Amino acid sequence: MNDIVREQMEFDVLIIGGGPAGLSAAIRLKQLAPSVEICLIEKASEIGAHIVSGAVLEPTALNELFPDWKQRGAPLDTPVNHERMFYLPDEQKYTAIPMIKSLMPQMNNDGNYIISLGNFCRWLATQAEELGVEIFPGFSGSELIIEDGQVVGVVTGDMGLEKDGGQGSNHEPGMELRAKYTLFAEGCRGSLSKKLMDQFKLRQGVDPQTYGLGIKELWEIPAHKHKPGYIQHSFGWPLDNHTYGGSWLYHFGDNLVSFGFVVGLDYSNPWLSPFEETQRSKLHPVIKYHLEGGRRISYSARALSEGGLQSIPKLSFPGGLLIGDAAGFLNMPKIKGTHTAMKSGMVAAEAIVEALTTQEIEPISYQFRMRQSWVWQELHQARNIRPAFAKFGAKIATLYTGFDSMVRGKVPWTFHHRLADNEKLEAASLFEKVQYPKPDNELTFSRESSVFLSNIDHRDDQPVHLKLKNNSIWKTVNWNIFKSPETRYCPAGVYEAIDTETEPKLQINSQNCIHCKTCDIKDPTQNIDWETPEGGSGPNYPGGM
Template structure:
């Protein structure tokens, strides 16, 4: 199938790009055909974010979003920020000492999945073709090195990749004059394109976090719609950094989550179990006690910011959103920046098509538009935020960021750099302290398997494993003796296990059926031996409103 533009991923950046393309075509009285391919079973099924949402990009895309019924129902009423010194102690940080980027006046607490569903409806109303349930497997690249679209994965193949009788459907070529990749953090094809075109040759190492999140229905007497709670400190520390969030939505619901920086050093650390014990802290338990857990999920986030951005374009296309890495870590927000990057790319593509260009060239207008936009200015002002926390720790780094953001407006005359990749930060197990996690109580804390059940994750069992080991021996011959094989802990879904067999030998087991597509294994494996590739379309989590 041939289109003017193919977009991979129906997240905020991909859908914003699609909508903007159609708007620009209508304004010019021309037709631009746009296709969006989405690996989730429906738009929004794989979307997970906090999320406190800034409307800046949405205001530009659909100024009448309120009249159109956009699902922004809970304006922020208050920010509470705590430093947790231990499992029972906390200090609330006065608003004056909080970097202004973390103040949320005028923002909304939302379900990003539901916003994407709404954006999908707007896109279809504008004439965009959206194909959920189809996973883009690889980029179509011609002999001249030009991206010409994508190929979707085959459906109905067995574990050995052989067609199943009566069930096999070969992948399709979706060809485009321009292709935009909006796969989210650590996009499978985006990763390949960055390597093939050396897009990161001048960038700092990208940095990541793993966000683990739950939705709860709580006691109405403890519910404060619009309340935003953030914490730093316990159960994490400067060697194993991160922070938490607890946001009060409508309908007596709260979302609660922990973001663990994937630069953590202790191989015994389990982000999932840190999250479970975090919920027992009185600051958090106060809201959750007596409530009911409704949903669970996890997803990696790109947090390197401006310093880690790869080159944005290559012949025939561009990276947008978290495939590019536009999250503003100083705000802990990436939705409005992802949307804006998609809109900027759409403007460049529309200009090229309306000028009669036939595609396959470099979209230099996208780069120029980005550098002239508020998106670049915002990322520039926050460029030191993450590096300061990595270099100086939570307290000193927080003090630096307060001065940088509140006094200098993010325009200090120097830039901090952090070029050590996250997978290289683990210390050997022999030099690390073992962590003993308490058993879940079934009230505030839970085990992995019951959590994965709440994510509605499902994969066709008879298909090739989508978690590829470059060397199947590495987990037991290298990672186990050196790091006590951290995959069995960093995965928040119980995908990886080291199983001791009856004869005493150990076996590395991959439970691919559990995978929630968070991409942590692709990022954190110390040997960089695991590659996440898309399973059959529609596989993975089915988040209702994450």
């Protein structure tokens, strides 16, 4: 494929990813330097198509980006007005956690909004285009262009390739998009960002990143149950003391509820299924009450970067920067990353404007600027909370969290993440197989019916974008030792162990992939490689939900 003649386009700045970080970077660049030529590409079919509704936005960064956002019609229509937190000791009991604002100030949502994040990104894209940013949805970055040790752009994925990689009748080669600087805003575990970190050793000297899998459902519930502006979080059952996670419920919009469940991917029991834990969590009375009698209308899943300050890599390299969740700026105790992603994009824009002026190859001031920002201060305050759960278990860590939060993280120690999530799995023989209840199709559902609600579109004959680096490893390691954990941690039924009574094999149903990237993270030997599929592929979450 090296002999393919590719069209070239050149810009001052190229941005990979149309989420809050990338769009905020583009907008801030245009605000600071209107003549800068900016191209932003997004692998989804349109901006927001890979983002299902329901998120809480802290408007700190938005206030800085657009002080007049209300006059501009930003879709922040549901202010938070009431919030509760519950500890669930078992499948029936619950304990309300009092004084949330003093015991856990990072969970305080006064002044925040429940939003459709997809619609918010669409609004940001409109603002960017009005400023002159060129936005190309449906284009995925498939290869880095590195010349003389410097990133000078990316190659977009070819369209119309056949399953074997050959050129089909509708083949269109990808373009070379070149720029003086490239910002990578791919989100959690971006395929190009991962290559960048290896190429430039950006993770050297920092803790391994640790992740969570967030599974989200959008529900339409009866009007008499709907309480716009209500937030609820819970932790405890159905997870055990050694598994990090919990649920959320956000009431917003027109009788809509965003329900979600996060499971930390540092769990050790290979029989655990985050999808099944999510489903049975809805049977608890404090969650069941809100959803019972409603209708599930959308489903998604996404990996989340939970490592915090200790796991942030070096942020700059010759020719570009990492921004947003590609760098890991999620504040896990807050369960929020939109405001920090936006701010990182804005700070990156300031560093790029400086670098364009001084003609620096590497925009190194970005790292310093981020360390001076409120994002760094916020993550420093929260740095011990997530690793405390891995260190002490949920019950003791909850007590520690209360103490650490009250003193705003001003303690003389820092806990660390010692192992990557894939290194935490233990042999299946050490655990009892978990027996999950069958779905009732009213509150709990199968993977198949869930994936259907994601409106997935993968061309059947395109190359498989989930690849085993070594085919022989699956049988000897994944099956023999861990009994095929990918069939349980994947929330979309992509992986299927077949012929298990004779000669076990792994079947990859890549057409089911909802782009959560959990397999790329949790595979025991890092043998599964998630690459971007053909541009425009994947889930499609419509606006207005």
